[in-house]
Amino acid sequence: MLSTYQYPQFDYVRPPELASADVRRVPVVVVGAGPVGLAAAIDLAQGGTPVLLLDDDDTVSIGSRGVCYAKRTLEVLDRLGVGQPCVDKGVRWNVGRTFLREQEVYNFNLLPVADHERPGMINLQQYYLEEFLVRRAQQLPLLDLRFRNKLLALDVLDDSVTLRVDTPDGAYTLQADWLIAADGARSPVRHLLGLEMAGKVFHDRFLIADVVMKADFPHERWFWFDPPFHRGQSVLLHRQADNVFRIDFQLGWQADPEEEKKPERVIPRIQAMLGPERAFELEWVSVYTFQCRRMARFVHGRVLFVGDAAHQVSPFGARGANSGIQDADNLCWKLKLVLDGKAPAQLVTSYNDERTQAADENLQNSTRSTDFITPKSATSLTFRNAVLELARQHPFARALVNSGRLSVPTVLTASALNTPDVDAFAGDMVPGASADDAPVGVNGQNGWLLRHLGESFVLLIYATDPAALVREHGAQWALLASAPIPVVVRVVTPTLGASEQGDAVLHDVAGRVAERFDARDGTCYLIRPDQHIAARWRAFDLNVVRDAVARATCTPT
Amino acid sequence: MPLNLQPNLAEPGRRYFRAYTPGDDFYEALMDTHRDLTDAQSAMVNAKLILLLANHIGDLSVLREALALARAGVADAT
Numbered sequence: 001m002l003s004t005y006q007y008p009q010f011d012y013v014r015p016p017e018l019a020s021a022d023v024r025r026v027p028v029v030v031v032g033a034g035p036v037g038l039a040a041a042i043d044l045a046q047g048g049t050p051v052l053l054l055d056d057d058d059t060v061s062i063g064s065r066g067v068c069y070a071k072r073t074l075e076v077l078d079r080l081g082v083g084q085p086c087v088d089k090g091v092r093w094n095v096g097r098t099f100l101r102e103q104e105v106y107n108f109n110l111l112p113v114a115d116h117e118r119p120g121m122i123n124l125q126q127y128y129l130e131e132f133l134v135r136r137a138q139q140l141p142l143l144d145l146r147f148r149n150k151l152l153a154l155d156v157l158d159d160s161v162t163l164r165v166d167t168p169d170g171a172y173t174l175q176a177d178w179l180i181a182a183d184g185a186r187s188p189v190r191h192l193l194g195l196e197m198a199g200k201v202f203h204d205r206f207l208i209a210d211v212v213m214k215a216d217f218p219h220e221r222w223f224w225f226d227p228p229f230h231r232g233q234s235v236l237l238h239r240q241a242d243n244v245f246r247i248d249f250q251l252g253w254q255a256d257p258e259e260e261k262k263p264e265r266v267i268p269r270i271q272a273m274l275g276p277e278r279a280f281e282l283e284w285v286s287v288y289t290f291q292c293r294r295m296a297r298f299v300h301g302r303v304l305f306v307g308d309a310a311h312q313v314s315p316f317g318a319r320g321a322n323s324g325i326q327d328a329d330n331l332c333w334k335l336k337l338v339l340d341g342k343a344p345a346q347l348v349t350s351y352n353d354e355r356t357q358a359a360d361e362n363l364q365n366s367t368r369s370t371d372f373i374t375p376k377s378a379t380s381l382t383f384r385n386a387v388l389e390l391a392r393q394h395p396f397a398r399a400l401v402n403s404g405r406l407s408v409p410t411v412l413t414a415s416a417l418n419t420p421d422v423d424a425f426a427g428d429m430v431p432g433a434s435a436d437d438a439p440v441g442v443n444g445q446n447g448w449l450l451r452h453l454g455e456s457f458v459l460l461i462y463a464t465d466p467a468a469l470v471r472e473h474g475a476q477w478a479l480l481a482s483a484p485i486p487v488v489v490r491v492v493t494p495t496l497g498a499s500e501q502g503d504a505v506l507h508d509v510a511g512r513v514a515e516r517f518d519a520r521d522g523t524c525y526l527i528r529p530d531q532h533i534a535a536r537w538r539a540f541d542l543n544v545v546r547d548a549v550a551r552a553t554c555t556p557t
Numbered sequence: 558m559p560l561n562l563q564p565n566l567a568e569p570g571r572r573y574f575r576a577y578t579p580g581d582d583f584y585e586a587l588m589d590t591h592r593d594l595t596d597a598q599s600a601m602v603n604a605k606l607i608l609l610l611a612n613h614i615g616d617l618s619v620l621r622e623a624l625a626l627a628r629a630g631v632a633d634a635t
Contacts, residue, residue, distance in 0.1 A: 383584075396562050400581075402581060410577060
């Protein structure tokens with residue numbers, strides 16, 4: 001049915017293990033080459049860890065699935081080398097319209113926040129994201145991506161995992177120090193280990209219809225409550241790449257999925273919605289239900305669960321793929337330090353602590369949206385409609401309309417890896433927050449702050465006179481850079497001219513670093529490889545930085 | 558003071574990183590209050606809630622304004 005996208009078919013290659021009686025041991029096996037598994041494998045491989053990525057299929061995600069990728073995800077994808085193709089292919093929208101019955105209740109314009117490299121979100125079909133990630137994965141010599149390799153069995157030992165893997169040419173056995181389960185909502189790894197998920201099933205069905213518009217249609221997000229063309233339910237319309245529009249119809253629990261999927265039933269519904277003058281072609285139809293639930297723990301010895309395998313949310317708020325990619329972002333630098341023998345396994349446990357907190361926040365937000373969109377009692381329906389009626393005129397009620405809260409990164413305020421503040425700071429860049437972006441100049445070229453953070457720990461130091469600071473502390477910074485867990489110092493200066501002293505100095509061209517980080521002369525931020533803030537001070541002190549690095553990596557001082 | 562129609566919900570002393578959080582916290586608490594009640598029971602809870610909040614607000618001019626806005630459009634709505 002799909003006319004705008006040609007599915008790639010990736011080559012299966014006969015694994016060399018089939019020809020050998022020896023059982024090969026590898027540092028990391030990732031199961032599942034969806035967006036999350038690919039992100040994890042790319043992150044590890046580009047950081048120097050050999051990775052084997054197994055997928056039981058040989059193409060990308062079929063049909064209409066993930067749609068919306070938020071700014072934080074794009075920043076992670078930038079670090080993985082695929083942010084630009086996603087932004088180039090994806091579409092942006094700023095205007096959202098909310099309708100109740102026949103009328104528009106109100107509209108909003110999500111003007112992009114100034115001076116960030118990436119927009120608040122893009123819409124892009126999941127298959128494009130996966131295709132870009134696969135292309136990137138195939139460039140990495142340390143990443144062995146194996147299609148049509150299906151996990152059959154696994155045995156979890158104290159210090160390794162043994163896997164049995166099936167291929168078109170027969171089965172082979174592998175040993176891995178660590179296994180990352182990125183194998184989706186129905187996770188075979190989870191089932192093989194007999195692990196459960198707890199949570200809430202929503203008794204509702206949704207129909208997805210992707211349509212190709214034959215003429216221009218506004219680049220807006222439209223959300224209807226109880227529309228005349230679909231009484232008593234909700235409908236969401238938004239645009240993806242290739243002039244494809246995704247429409248989500250709430251069907252209710254009693255609906256017959258097979259009946260609802262029939263084009264003769266879907267097409268009149270869309271015609272009623274768009275109006276008779278709009279020509280379109282139906283590209284994809286499916287029916288889905290969803291659950292809001294998570295595993296109690298994401299770390300089970302040497303098996304690490306990420307993405308939908310670990311947690312599932314309702315689609316409202318785009319928190320599935322977005323949170324999964326942030327799982328990988330959180331996990332991979334920790335796993336690398338542990339694999340390199342520089343940090344104890346306890347650091348991997350912090351992945352569980354930080355990302356279960358994030359999962360709970362995502363579950364809470366997506367459950368709240370679901371409860372607002374699909375009220376389950378007469379009273380909750382009355383309140384919902386009262387909010388919408390009041391929202392026609394009153395700003396306070398607009399703030400309560402919840403048709404999905406866009407995915408934003410969790411501020412890991414409770415993390416044991418944070419060093420609590422001892423100095424006073426204003427703003428949101430608290431320990432545990434992911435660092436805000438800002439424009440910076442490097443050697444007269446315009447760039448972005450986040451492009452200079454990540455991969456290793458970074459100590460960001462704000463200085464009005466960088467040369468004086470280098471004279472005073474340069475020798476100590478060299479000690480940080482050559483430590484077993486290196487910390488790279490990056491100096492940011494507000495002073496034009498002071499930045500033209502080499503690559504190490506960033507010029508705060510728009511003053512946004514000072515503003516967003518409440519930075520002044522001497523302010524230091526210790527930033528983790530995943531761009532989250534670990535600690536901050538008003539002045540540099542070698543020993544407190546070392547203590548904070550130790551704390552952020554669970555290593556003894 | 559006239560009736561405040563701007564977003565105004567917050568828990569004192571709590572730090573919010575997202576503007577929508579306090580409103581969503583309240584709405585969830587409101588829905589939870591009605592959980593597992595019959596429609597008649599919910600109507601009773603709502604009536605008691607209005608009386609409690611009205612007494613807390615106290616200012617009758619504010620309450621009259623809210624009463625008028627709450628009723629506006631309801632009698633002729635579909």
